[in-house]
Amino acid sequence: MPTSDQLVFSVEAGIATIRLNRPDVFNSINKPLALALQQHLRACQQDASVRAVLLTGTGKAFCAGQDLAEIVDPNSPGVSEIVEQHYNPIVQLIRELDKPVVAAVNGVAAGAGANLALACDVVVAKESASFIQAFSKIGLIPDSGGTYFLPRLIGMQRAAALMMTGDKVSAQEAVQMGMIYKTFPDETFDNEVVALVVKLATMPTKGLAYTKQLLNASFHNNLEQQLRCEADYQYRAGHTSDYREGVAAFIEKRKPTFTGE
Structure with a gap:
């Protein structure tokens, strides 16, 4: 079973918070943490009370990637097995x-x-945060969906350069190149994040899920296929309780109260 002290998990007011909790090693990921993260992501999917998920870290780092002490352990599986068993399931x-x-x-x-951050739907960062495709520095290739998401976010040239050089990207630069959504000042970061996640947790959850599914599909659909998908999902969204509430609130000139149904 996953070790609970590797990760702090809580659910409150429709928000599931998953906090990586290995601050002494900059929240680097080992097997217990990876399995705990998988477990709690599955729990979020199954818990109808959860309407938004927040993934963050404890201490000074978000996550420094793989714990290299685990890789050099002679009893540890190989790098490719770690990717397949630990990281690929998390991204999916x-x-x-x-x-x-x-x-x-x-x-x-x-x-x-x-x-792992870039695989999320919305990425925000402290102004002092940074992003590093550090794989080339130890002779490895980018994994955890990096070669899939990063070129789609910032273009092939920039993605290739960052992955090959391992150059550090500041949070402000990440916003400018379209890698992440926005930054918040360090001193107000926690409050700004809470406000953002609360907003998402009180919006039409099924409509947001359909939007996410359409964005996923857009990576492999052509225009005709995507238009058909949009029509299909719009039909589904139009039959939700939140759609009816949204229209009623608009007509009645009041703030809607969405239930996620």
Whole structure:
């Protein structure tokens, strides 16, 4: 079973908070933490009371990627097995989760830590945070979906350069190149993140899930296929309780109260 002290998990007011909790090693990921993260992402999917998920870190870092002490352990599986068993399931769970997932990057996000953040639906960061595709520095290739998401976010040239050089990208630069959504000042970061996640948790959850599914589909659909998908999902959205509430609130000139149904 996953070790609970590797990760802090809580659910309150429709928000599930997943906090990586290995601050002494900059929240680098080992097997217990990876399995705990998988477990709690699955729990978020199954818990109808959860309407938004917040992924962040404890201490000075968001996540420094793989714990290299685990890799050099002679009893540890190989690098490719670690990727397949630990990281790939996490990325798939994030993308398949029918709720918005916000990565709140509270410090450095390096290697797999950076790419797990980029797999989330919305990424915000402290102004002092940074992102590093650190794989080339130890002779490895970017994993955890990095070669999939990063070129789609910032273009092939920039993605290739950052992955090959391992150059550090400041949070402000990440916003400018379209890698992340926005930054918040360090001193107001926690409050700004809470406000953002509360907003998402009180919006039409099914509509947001359909939006996420359409964005996922857009990576492989052509225009005709995507238009058909939009029509299909609009039909589904138009039959939700939140749609009826949204229209009624608009007509009655009041703030809607969405239930996620």
